[in-house]
Amino acid sequence: MSLVIRSATTADVPEVVAFWAVAGENDDRPTDSEGAVVRLVERDPDALLLALNGDVLVGTVVAGWDGWRAHLYRLAVLPERRGQGVANALLDAAEERLVRLGAGRLDAMVLDGNELGQAVWRKRGFARQQRWGRWVKPVVR
């Protein structure tokens, strides 16, 4: 499968949000909104990477860099295009970006029950941290 990896623009946002509804890991997390993704792309135009086969969106990943930490999230591949290296191609590009920006460590959040997701991160050299857990506080507007 021929693949082009490129940064998303705000024009891609509706398609990306629709894509995540069918291709993403959507358990135990807030629902995606177009406004949130537009904010991401406007703040960091190279953070959201898309994999395209022709004009078909087949995969995404966010490679977020805040100057201190590097976070990978929203890794998703179209169900009918899985097992063909799309995630590997996206993660090659994402890791290259984050290392180039200065990151010394990369992280990804993975649901405990997501064995397929865990297999991908493990294969990429990621390992679960044993001594740290994530603490969260939802913002009430």
Ligand SMILES: CC(C)(COP(=O)(O)OP(=O)(O)OC[C@H]1O[C@@H](n2cnc3c(N)ncnc32)[C@H](O)[C@@H]1OP(=O)(O)O)[C@@H](O)C(=O)NCCC(=O)NCCS
């Ligand atoms: C997880 C996901 C992104 C993988 O995408 P993909 O394009 O199929 O992955 P790739 O073909 O690039 O494979 C990447 C690596 O993952 C592993 N992998 C992929 N599919 C696998 C499977 N079914 N079983 C075990 N390992 C698998 C392989 O080790 C592979 O590396 P290798 O080819 O060098 O051996 C895809 O299944 C997906 O979108 N799942 C739903 C969303 C999700 O769970 N995202 C991850 C959130 S943490």
